[in-house]
Amino acid sequence: MERRNTTQEYPHPFVYELKLTTAQRIRGVVLGIVLFPIRVTLAALLFFIMGLIARLRLAGLSSEERLKPARGWRRWFPQHAVRLLSRGVFLALGFLRVKIKGRQAGVAEAPVLAVAPHSGFLDMLVLPCTNLATVVSRSENTSLPVIGALLEFNQAVLVSRKDPESRKKCVSQITERLTSNGYWPQMLMFPEGTTTNGRALIKFKPGAFLAGVPVQPVLLHYPNKLDTVRWTWKGTSWLQCLWHTTSQFYINTTIEFLPVYTPSLEEKENPNLYADNVQKLMAKALGIPSTNYVMEGRFPVKHVGGLSLPLESPAKETLKLLHHASLSTSEVHTVLSRMIDSCQTDQEKIISVNQLQQWLELSDKETAAKICSLFSKDDTVDLRLICLSVSAVSGLCSVEELLATAFRLYDSDGDGILTAVELAGLMGALVGRPQFNTSQIYSELTSRGQANKEMLLSLLTEEPTYQELVTEYLQPEGAGHEASSHPTADGKDGNHNGTMQNGNMVANKKED
Ligand SMILES: *[C@@H]1O[C@H](CO)[C@@H](O)[C@H](O)[C@H]1NC(C)=O
Numbered sequence: 001m002e003r004r005n006t007t008q009e010y011p012h013p014f015v016y017e018l019k020l021t022t023a024q025r026i027r028g029v030v031l032g033i034v035l036f037p038i039r040v041t042l043a044a045l046l047f048f049i050m051g052l053i054a055r056l057r058l059a060g061l062s063s064e065e066r067l068k069p070a071r072g073w074r075r076w077f078p079q080h081a082v083r084l085l086s087r088g089v090f091l092a093l094g095f096l097r098v099k100i101k102g103r104q105a106g107v108a109e110a111p112v113l114a115v116a117p118h119s120g121f122l123d124m125l126v127l128p129c130t131n132l133a134t135v136v137s138r139s140e141n142t143s144l145p146v147i148g149a150l151l152e153f154n155q156a157v158l159v160s161r162k163d164p165e166s167r168k169k170c171v172s173q174i175t176e177r178l179t180s181n182g183y184w185p186q187m188l189m190f191p192e193g194t195t196t197n198g199r200a201l202i203k204f205k206p207g208a209f210l211a212g213v214p215v216q217p218v219l220l221h222y223p224n225k226l227d228t229v230r231w232t233w234k235g236t237s238w239l240q241c242l243w244h245t246t247s248q249f250y251i252n253t254t255i256e257f258l259p260v261y262t263p264s265l266e267e268k269e270n271p272n273l274y275a276d277n278v279q280k281l282m283a284k285a286l287g288i289p290s291t292n293y294v295m296e297g298r299f300p301v302k303h304v305g306g307l308s309l310p311l312e313s314p315a316k317e318t319l320k321l322l323h324h325a326s327l328s329t330s331e332v333h334t335v336l337s338r339m340i341d342s343c344q345t346d347q348e349k350i351i352s353v354n355q356l357q358q359w360l361e362l363s364d365k366e367t368a369a370k371i372c373s374l375f376s377k378d379d380t381v382d383l384r385l386i387c388l389s390v391s392a393v394s395g396l397c398s399v400e401e402l403l404a405t406a407f408r409l410y411d412s413d414g415d416g417i418l419t420a421v422e423l424a425g426l427m428g429a430l431v432g433r434p435q436f437n438t439s440q441i442y443s444e445l446t447s448r449g450q451a452n453k454e455m456l457l458s459l460l461t462e463e464p465t466y467q468e469l470v471t472e473y474l475q476p477e478g479a480g481h482e483a484s485s486h487p488t489a490d491g492k493d494g495n496h497n498g499t500m501q502n503g504n505m506v507a508n509k510k511e512d
């Protein structure tokens with residue numbers, strides 16, 4: 001693995017790989033063998049004791065009383081004990097130096113702390129340093145040992161992934177707590193909602209900003225020679241993260257409380273604007289860019305004109321897997337053409353992994369399953385998503401021909417004009433991710449005339465907003481040559497194994 005300028009190294013903020021020199025690796029192994037078992041055992045011991053004490057807060061209370069903030073001894077005794085113990089857990093793990101800059105505002109001044117950037121699970125260190133502010137967590141976590149006890153102790157706001165009603169309930173609960181004038185303790189949120197490599201701030205979720213109350217932005221960083229604390233979507237695993245962190249002599253942490261941000265009238269009415277402005281302010285303080293990148297389901301995307309464009313193109317990944325499985329470019333083209341033909345008939349378009357394997361004439365099911373997982377979260381996939389998006393990047397046809405095919409697959413009444421729903425399906429198939437917000441592009445189309453093929457082609461190729469969509473998703477890698485010397489195409493997508501050169505991927509095609 002090569003070591004290079006770090007800004008070139010990562011295609012987007014959702015990947016992080018700790019790179020060590022040989023000397024650092026040897027030092028890590030020697031220290032880790034000694035320190036890891038001692039530190040983890042000690043931390044685990046403190047953690048369990050903390051879990052027992054945490055239960056005291058609500059023990060013996062009725063379910064009704066549990067819905068109110070703890071008072072009296074139930075508040076102060078477990079609060080002090082858990083704070084000391086949780087600081088102890090992190091001391092044991094090596095977080096010896098925590099530098100506090102600025103001053104934490106009281107709950108009356110700022111009912112919520114917005115902490116960024118979110119680096120990994122060890123960020124929980126910020127809790128004992130903020131007097132254990134209330135967090136928001138998944139309700140599934142309450143069944144975890146110790147963590148469940150701590151969430152109960154924290155009287156955390158719980159939200160369930162599965163239950164759509166629970167989202168609404170969570171929002172109203174957060175609002176109630178943030179506007180309770182100090183009846184409820186201060187809250188703490190990581191508005192990015194997921195962890196990153198810290199090279200950019202991703203889009204803030206509106207949760208902390210919904211109530212329109214002042215927030216205190218808090219920067220959390222780890223100014224160390226080695227950045228071991230990160231644990232992101234792809235790259236270093238949580239165990240490696242824990243190993244490398246505990247095998248340092250100590251870890252530096254800086255918690256920087258910025259001045260309380262009081263929203264304007266406009267920001268109060270528009271939580272998204274409020275969130276964006278706080279994001280920009282924090283990015284500026286950190287000296288990194290603020291982006292509109294978000295994690296949508298399991299996939300990182302960027303928002304462009306309401307569209308969700310995948311940061312790692314599933315079509316390009318598919319091509320790579322197919323070439324890896326020894327399909328030549330012409331074989332891929334043959335398979336795609338057959339898929340397209342089938343999609344134009346009345347045949348079932350949602351297919352299983354087994355059917356996909358047959359379609360792609362793959363000898364192993366594993367590759368088919370991998371391809372399926374690039375497009376879908378279960379083991380069925382819409383064949384149109386695969387054949388259109390892969391055709392686009394494989395050089396099977398020009399953008400014009402691609403749109404003609406896409407219209408044949410999505411314009412159900414065949415009159416050449418798309419409805420709003422059909423356009424959403426079509427755009428999703430072109431980029432390989434389902435689209436949920438195509439109202440802007442639909443109204444742009446209809447304002448130019450009809451939502452037909454010619455209009456869509458001219459919108460996509462002429463409108464600057466969509467030009468990167470064309471070069472990155474609707475053309476093969478090489479075809480974007482002139483475009484990829486453009487700075488915006490630099491390092492935005494593709495794989496992240498260090499083959500990126502000036503934004504061009506080193507081609508990995510097997511041309512037979
Ligand atoms: C809850 O569980 C999710 C994964 O299911 C995890 O990402 C998150 O950090 C957990 N939260 C807490 C507070 O432990």
Ligand SMILES: *[C@@H]1O[C@H](CO)[C@@H](O)[C@H](O)[C@H]1NC(C)=O
Binds near residue numbers: 223224248251252
């Ligand atoms: C911690 O920060 C100090 C400066 O405050 C620096 O000299 C030291 O090298 C840092 N430690 C590590 C492990 O990076």
Ligand SMILES: *[C@@H]1O[C@H](CO)[C@@H](O)[C@H](O)[C@H]1NC(C)=O
Binds near residue numbers: 440
């Ligand atoms: C949909 O996209 C438009 C245009 O980018 C944006 O203003 C709007 O907030 C988006 N709506 C949702 C629900 O994401």
Ligand SMILES: *[C@@H]1O[C@H](CO)[C@@H](O)[C@H](O)[C@H]1NC(C)=O
Binds near residue numbers: 320495497499506507
């Ligand atoms: C990195 O990508 C290149 C080109 O896409 C490929 O040939 C190579 O096998 C990949 N290496 C790793 C370690 O994934």
